[in-house]
Amino acid sequence: MLVLEKDEMVQNFIAQQNDLKEHISLQNNFLENQISLVAGLDIAYWHKNNKEYGACCIQVFDFRSKNLIEQVSYINEITVPYISGFLAFRELPLILEAVKKLKTQPSLYMFDGNGYLHKRHMGIATHASFYLKKPTIGVAKTYYKIENIDFTMPENIAGAFTDIVIDGEVFGRTLRSRKNVKPIFVSCGNWIDLDTATNITMHFIDKDSRLPIPVRYADLATHQARKLHQDDV
Template sequence: MNENIIREFSDIQDELLAKVKLENTIQKEEIQSIAGVDLAYWDKDGKAYGTCCIVVVDYRTQEVIEKVYSYGEITVPYIPGFLAFRELPLIIEAVQKLTKLPDLYMFDGNGYLHYRHMGIATHASFFLNKPTIGVAKSYLKIKDTDFIMPENEEGCYTDIVIDNEVYGRTLRTTKNVKPIFVSCGNWIDLDTSTDIVLNCINKESRLPVPVRLADLETHKVRKQLSK
């Protein structure tokens, strides 16, 4: 069963990968709003459930513009490398609840930094039709390649290079705090992604504000729904 699913999912990812463009379709000065996207899961009565929370913030002030969430039973099995297929239905449902679409989506997860360059931020872009960025709290190790720790200064980074290709970036957003892992989703380049992430950092967290707020929201909603 899983072999057939993996073959089907792989074919879809290969088809989408051919359309990925790691170049800017929007200028930083044009960005007015950014949506942070995160998901959380829980089990109940032998079934898996999930919620997707989206928090849209003003890019300049970081003030919250809108919050929405979706939830439901998860029917796609967990298969490493193919998480997007499990998460997409809830993401699309949550996006449909937004009263105004943001200029860019920032995911709590990876984009191009993925075994097949198809992390959730990249995969979801084709359904959102907006530039996307992946921001991960922990490192996804690919082909036994470790990341190089950046210098201990805010804004320092090292590129994650695998087989002579840049997959993403290890970024120090706050001094004396663990780095995060930034990668392009789609329709944006890595330098611009890095700048946008750094512009969304405040003193409360190493994570950019949209992702941090979405993460907090998923914990809150999951707690409410799983009771």
């Protein structure tokens, strides 16, 4: 891709993000007892024959029983190049096609990635919310550093957290989901507050992973889909 074309693409992406971020709400638009189904979502990539492909997997769980209710996937070629800070523009086409395959209607989506914890508050969990029209949560395995600000490690106690504050604003939360494991990074997507996002994340933590069940299963499903399809595309 020519430098000029990439620069024009980036400016267009920034303009779209700046427009959408004016409509972010960090308040719940639901009651917690209204949550029935929660979807976990992740995407894996691979290259073949000089092309890039992606698999989007969605795993839907019952909030109360934590049982798996539905799982779908969608695979296609990726046409948008990777540019840091603009992941949603690569992933949204896959996400929206995968969502069309769902027979259930999730109350909320959890993403393996960031939401408000983004330099323009437009990580994939936030960006996708405007198309899904549902509350969203970002749960990342690694820290996305903004303005060279590091996170503060929480106590080694399950449920301990420290807020990620940049220029006086809380962007997200470093959460110790289980004792003696690395923390995860929780941020609001949209139409949810950070305490509720943290509570829902902890609700889905089990003894087998530091990630909440919907995100963990989505992550595992993407690896399986990639292994299954990368030789078949």
